[in-house]
Amino acid sequence: MSPVESASHRRPPRAARGPAPTLHDVARAAGVSLATASRVLNGSQRKVADSFRERVESAARDLGYTANVSAQAIARGTSPVIALLVADIADPYFGQIASGVARGADEEGLIVTVAITEREPAREVRILHALRGQRPRGVILAASRAGERDAAALEELAGFAALGGRTVTFGAGGDRSIRIPNRQGAEQLGRAMAELGYRRAIGLGADEGVSTSDDRLAGFTAGFAAGGGELSRVYRGTFERESGAASMTRALADGVPSETLVFALSDVVAIGAMTAIRDAGRAVGADIAVCGFDDVPASRDVSPRLTTVGVPLRDLGYQAFRATVDAEWQQPEMRLEVLVRESTPGLPVPPDPAAPERERRSR
Numbered sequence: 307m308s309p310v311e312s313a314s315h316r317r318p319p320r321a322a323r324g325p326a327p328t329l330h331d332v333a334r335a336a337g338v339s340l341a342t343a344s345r346v347l348n349g350s351q352r353k354v355a356d357s358f359r360e361r362v363e364s365a366a367r368d369l370g371y372t373a374n375v376s377a378q379a380i381a382r383g384t385s386p387v388i389a390l391l392v393a394d395i396a397d398p399y400f401g402q403i404a405s406g407v408a409r410g411a412d413e414e415g416l417i418v419t420v421a422i423t424e425r426e427p428a429r430e431v432r433i434l435h436a437l438r439g440q441r442p443r444g445v446i447l448a449a450s451r452a453g454e455r456d457a458a459a460l461e462e463l464a465g466f467a468a469l470g471g472r473t474v475t476f477g478a479g480g481d482r483s484i485r486i487p488n489r490q491g492a493e494q495l496g497r498a499m500a501e502l503g504y505r506r507a508i509g510l511g512a513d514e515g516v517s518t519s520d521d522r523l524a525g526f527t528a529g530f531a532a533g534g535g536e537l538s539r540v541y542r543g544t545f546e547r548e549s550g551a552a553s554m555t556r557a558l559a560d561g562v563p564s565e566t567l568v569f570a571l572s573d574v575v576a577i578g579a580m581t582a583i584r585d586a587g588r589a590v591g592a593d594i595a596v597c598g599f600d601d602v603p604a605s606r607d608v609s610p611r612l613t614t615v616g617v618p619l620r621d622l623g624y625q626a627f628r629a630t631v632d633a634e635w636q637q638p639e640m641r642l643e644v645l646v647r648e649s650t651p652g653l654p655v656p657p658d659p660a661a662p663e664r665e666r667r668s669r
Contacts, residue, residue: 327369335365347371387417387442388630391433393425393449397545397574398602399619403448406623414631416443423449425516427456434462438469444630447475448623450518474629476622477517482629484622484637488518488599491615491642492525492569493532495597498644499567499613500533503653504595507567509540510553510575519545519571522599526569537569545571550578551585558586564593565653573598573605573614580608580649595650610648617642 333343338358345354346362354362365371390407392400404420411418419442423430430447437445445466463473467481476484499507507530512519527537541557543549550570557568568583570576576598580590588594591610598605601616618640629635 327371329371331369332362332365332371335369336361338362385441385443386415387419387440388627389437389440389442389445390418390420391423391430391445391447391449392420393423393545395420395422398604399545399572399574399600400448402602402619403623403626406620406625407446407627408623409620410624410627410631416631423447425449427459431456431458431462434459434466438462438465441469442466442471444472444474444627446626446630447473448626450477450516472630474626476626482635484626484629485640486518486617486622487640487642488521489525491617491644492522492599493529494642494644495569495599495613495615496526496529496531496535497533498529498646499569499595499597499650500530500535502646502650504530504565504567504650505535506563506565507535507537507569508557508562509537510550510557510568510570510579511540511542512544512571513542522571523569530569535567543575545574547574547578547581550575551582552578554579554582555586558582558588562588562594565595567595567597567650570596570598573600573602573612576612576614576649577604577608580612591649591651597650601645606647608649610651613647613650614645615642616645 329343329347330340332347333340336343336358338361342354342358343362346359347366388407388411390404392404394400395404404418408418421433421437423433434445445463466473472481474482474484476486507526509523509526511523514520523537523540530537539557539560541553543553553575554568562568568576568579570579576596580596583590583594583596590596595613597613599615599617600619601614602619605612605614622640625637629637
């Protein structure tokens, strides 16, 4: 008989060994009261003698007992959980944020649970209501959404506060907020693109009222105009790659002259637009230039590499975690960086018609 077969023979499956051990079983094996066993295993703040604690923990190990998280939450008033709400876990933007949250949770010995809202207010409320019963240590809402949170959502957030939890939002709305200077970063990008010689641009955004999209489009428009450019059209969709491709397809059907610049509200949308441009037999960069926002890893892997605005997403996730657990917290100053790559190779800068007159006056 092999070692594996031998082990299996000695230790039958759980179903054959009877039901899972209970807290009563642990208390009986340790020779202590049920209350004492509960204080040791469910995280009560009440003091338990070391000798009793050792007996309870030893009995729990021998029996294979796992503590009930809900019972721990009742005993402590909170559970060792941070709840992270994102719009779409497949979006690398949220994946980077989740990575930063997980790093912070690991430092503090906490657990991260992730829920997907799909930017639907009713779904967000349902998730928040379900989470309240689990009493997480904190809730992080990482997804931008259209409009202000409704009364039902605000009631759920207030419920967390009443239970001693803390809510952190990307943008306004929570006990604490993570702020991304979207408008300023997009304005820097618009100015940089004008300096490269681009004068015509179209935008790919989300629905009006979604703050992240609105701020980025407004910032880019202002920066591009300051350099002599014009954002003439905006096509609305979602934050998904497929939406970027669909919006770009509509733009191409309406007509996109060569040397036009496409500004997408995110790298994911921009990558979708690049696919549509190639599928239409056009060239990204030399024919139609494309730029995005966020600097997700894929922006450096596509060909040509994507011009974008670098956002420290992992650090933002880590800061969001710290905001949930630190009594004193203040978000560090954030500086965004324009990263010019091959998707915007630049054009000859057109002559400034006012230059000769300025030169004459300077003599």
